[in-house]
Each structure stands twice: as C-alpha cells, then as structure tokens.
Amino acid sequence: MCGIIGYIGPKKASNILIDGLLALEYRGYDSAGIATIENNEIKIMKDKGRVKNILNLEGYNELQGTYGIAHTRWATHGKPSKENSHPHFDNSNTFAVVHNGIIENYTELRNFLIEKDYTFYSQTDTEVIPNLIHYYYSNPNIDSNGENPDSSYDIVLDNNDSTKVNNTSRILVAITQATKNLKGSYAIEVISPLIPDTIIVSRKDSPLVIGTSNGENFIASDIPALLTYTRDFYLLDDNEFAVITKNSIEFYNEKLENHKKEIKNIEWDASAAEKNGFEDFMLKEIFEQPNSIRETIGSRLKLNEKCNFDDLEISSEYLKNINKIFIVACGTAMHAGLVGKNLFEKLCKIPTEVDIASEFRYRDPIIDEKTLCIYVSQSGETADTIAALKLAKSKGAKTLAISNVIGSSITREADYTIYTHAGPEIAVASTKAYTSQVTLFSILAIHFAELLGYDKGDITINSNGETITLEDFKKDILDLPKKVSIILEDTSLIKKFADEAYNEKDMFFLGRGIDQTVALEGSLKLKEITYIHSDAYASGELKHGPIALIENGIHVISILTDESLLKKSISNIQEVITRGAKTMIVTNQNLENNNFDFVINIPETSPLISPILSVIPLQLLAYYISKNKGLDVDKPRNLAKSVTVE
C-alpha cells in the first residue's frame, strides 16, 4: 500500500509534498517522510505516525528545495518507526528513494549487499533499493546478471549540461539494473545530488502517475492527489522509467529505449475529494449516494430504450458462447459481486461464480475461452484482484474490469473496462463504491439480457416465482437515488441503536437470500471501523452452530427485504429473541406487531437490487458506533484504502 508523491518546479516543494501526502494518507498512515535537495545536499524529514507530524519536525519550515519526493507508509516489513520510514538512503547518502510495494526477494538482495560491505539501518525491504542502485552506479561494468552491461542503451536526455547528462544516463542504467533484480512490486522515486533538478521514477505492479503542467511536474500514487494542480497525466506502465525535470519528462522502456507517451486529460472535480462540511469523508460519501448512483446510471439506462454500453464492445455472439461468468474481487467489492451473481443468473441465465481474489488465484479455477471473468475494484489497484485478472487472461478468458478510478492499473490490464463514476472515495470503509458497483451490475445484467434476447420475458425476482417486467425493473433502478435520499432523511433510530450498542464486544448480522450478502457487508463495515467483532450468517444456518453464541443482551441485526422469505426469516429472529438477543431489523416489509427492539423501514424495491437500499442503515450504524467510540472513522487502524500488496 503506501502512497508516494513527487514535485519538481519553481515552487517550494515541501508544501506541495505534504499536501499530496495528506491526500494519499488513506493508503497508509504508519509513518511519513519527505526528501528535497538543497545546495547539493539531500534533506530528509521523516517520522513515525501521521503526515502532520512532519510539520513539527525541527528544520521543516526552513526547507527551501524546489523538488523532492515523499512517502506515507503502511508498514509491511519492519514496525512503524522513524528508521523504517521512507525516504531511505544508500550507505553513501547519494540516493534517496521512496517505494510503494513489496520486494519479495529482499532477504536475498540484502545478503548479497552485506557481502559487498553494505550496512542496513532499517528492517524494511525498501532499503535494498538505494543500495542496489549505488552498487550498480559504482560498478558500471557489472549488469544485473553480473556481466558487462549491454552497450546498446539508447539514452537521449533533454538537457544541455553534459556532466549531468552523463550522470543521469549512468544513474538511469544503475536504476534499471537494480530494478531487474527486484522480485515483487514497486513504484519508486529516486533523487540524488549527482543529478540536480531531476527525479527518476519507475514502477511494476504498483501504481504511479505523472501529472504535468507549465514548468512543473508532479508524481503520485493516484490521480486525485494531484487534481488541485493539474488535469494532465501520464500513466506510467509496468517496467517503464521516466526522467523528470521541471520542463521535461523522458520515458524509457526496460531496454532504455526512449519513447513518447500520450497525455490523459482527467475530468474529475478536485472538490469532490474534500469533506464539504461533513465531519468525516465516510459520512460525506454515505450522503453522496443518491448522486453517485445517479452518476453510475448516467446515460446507460432509460425507460423503453435498450441500455447504452457503447464503451463496451462485448457482442451478442461472444455472450451466447460463454458458459460461465466469474466475478472476482476483495472485501466490499466482492460483496457487490455476490449481488451481481444473482442478477446475471436471474436476468441472463448464465451460471455465475463469485470468488475472493486472493483465493481464486491459488485454486486453479476452471477457466477457458468460454469464461467471462469480471473483476471489481473501486481503486483498481488491489494487488490480489489484478493478479487474479492476469491469471484468467493467461488461460484465454476475456476479462472485464469494473472500477471507479480512471486509468487505474486494473483498467489497463483488462480486455474491457466500465467505470462506476461514483467520484473519489477517500474513507477506507467503502460505501458509495459498493452501491455504485451493484447499480452498474444491475444495468450490465439488463444489457447482457438484451444481447442474449432475454429481454422480452419477465424476470423472476424471488423464490415464490414472482415476476416483474424488464421495464418495471428499469424503473426500480432509476428510482434508487430518490429512495436512498428518503433513507438518509431520518437517521435518528439508527443513531439510537448505535448509542445503545456501541460498547458491545460482539454482534451478529443475519439475512436470507440476497439479504445475506448485505449481512456480510454490514458486518465488514462494523468490524473495520468500530473494532467490534461481528459475524454474518445466513439466518437459516444459525441453528447449525452459531446460535450457541447468542446470550442475554447480544445485539443481532437482521435484514429482511425478500417477501418470499419473510416467514422463515421472522422465525429465525424469534429464535434469537427467545435467547435474549436485542434486535434491529432493516426491512421494507410491514412488520407491525412483532417484538423487535428497533425496526428501520426502508422503501420497497425489487429484491434483485434491494442491497442498494438495505446497506445504507448498516453503513450509518457502523459510522455512528465508530463516532461514539471516538475512533478515527476514515482511517481505521491497520488498514489502508488501496491494498497493493498480496
């Protein structure tokens, strides 16, 4: 995970670096650091804890450098501490490096370097990188195979200073040699007094973008971190290198052949990444859902018209030929996939499996050219999901990415991409991304049904065999923003339950059918931001074991939106009430005359998309409990927004 930032231009770099780090803090907040170069000397300020700690470090205000690199850390190798904070140096203090990713063979590389008399001062995997660069810089006759380097490097640098050109090309060669030795993932920035006014960057399997403007250039792990400065971006590819000065950016492949790259203009609104008067990003993002769902629907869905997927070149011939869909994702995105499965099976009659990306990769899934693999990732940077996508591609399957981040890594790997357009999601706990993902799944399923010719008949929506017309289903989707607004109008009962339950150690979430998928999502939300242990179960499964955990006063939350399962679900809730449970029910059914403690009523909609409404009270419940406990809602402990490690 971790976030990296870089700046080079006419302004004081430290302010811009700190600004960027604050925007990237969602990626990790165990430690932070910046490095600039002034008077031929690298100045490093770093410390354990949040980015704001750097502002209090002695000397911070005196930093004058106009270029530099910066890092906010999510600890993997080595505990959060000052020594383990980035930037890291080589032994001669010539190269400062920040790194996002994991170097899997760092022990091997460390031992190699120790044999060559290098000393290590941190427990990180990163520290091998500056030292390896130094090693290849000091031994230009050795390449990554221990042989003489290939003399055919075609280095063209846009600079008139010949000493600098020589040093830059020599350092660039050293960096490529060093990275050839790295196994794992990395996005790195390197600065050195040997190459004044220059930053060199590279990446493999970790994100890195370069923002460009008049006379200044920026580097970041993601686009939103730079949107206040520029809308023009280069998206660096795997094994690509860039030499960046304030007026130029030169791109090289791993053979160091110079090439041109296209600029991508990003339309996102920077203010969308600010709190806009809300106490926390999570609350803001929960309340944004009427709008984010509207944005997801966009111009894709209209009554009495076929869906608009001009940006997705999946043909009916291809679709008629596939025999299975896999939906692969992690965490909340995987929970959205569970709703997607039901939609594809009900509307398109295509058998659909949902898998956790980190499991899918290692279980030798049965995939061939007749399998469509759909990968869902808000960030588009989740390492497990990307690796799972690469696996399916290697087996000949077509891959479709559903992401929220334009140009993210997953969108560059997939055969097809569609975006949720939910706007930047900053809080670690995912809320609006989920409702947008489910919304997009519902429209995509209609589109596939249209391509397959299943759009003429009615859709079966529940286990009683009830049906609705496709037009009615479309209407239900178009009505979602309005219905979400209704839920958000009055949150007092949810707050009341949160006031009562926030000191609990355990909670349970129950549901049947589609409601069980929402139980899973509610339970995940609660765990990650309140640190309360919780479990989600299919209501009918409770009696096969977990009911042993129900005791006097325990809080049980049930989701009840599918009329066809109502009676059975109510019986299951009664079973826990009998054993002393306090209950909160989220429902669109009439549940008068029942002995439930709290009933949160939500508007009615088709069970196929009811998770978009029933999840809202659960998001709010987790939020209010977290606030009651005085926790950092947006940045829960041990977590990061983008999980770019496997």
Ligand code: M6R
């Ligand atoms: O960016 P992604 O959608 O790939 O992220 C997947 C999960 O890491 C993410 O949904 C995580 O579970 C959230 N923190 C849940 O709120």
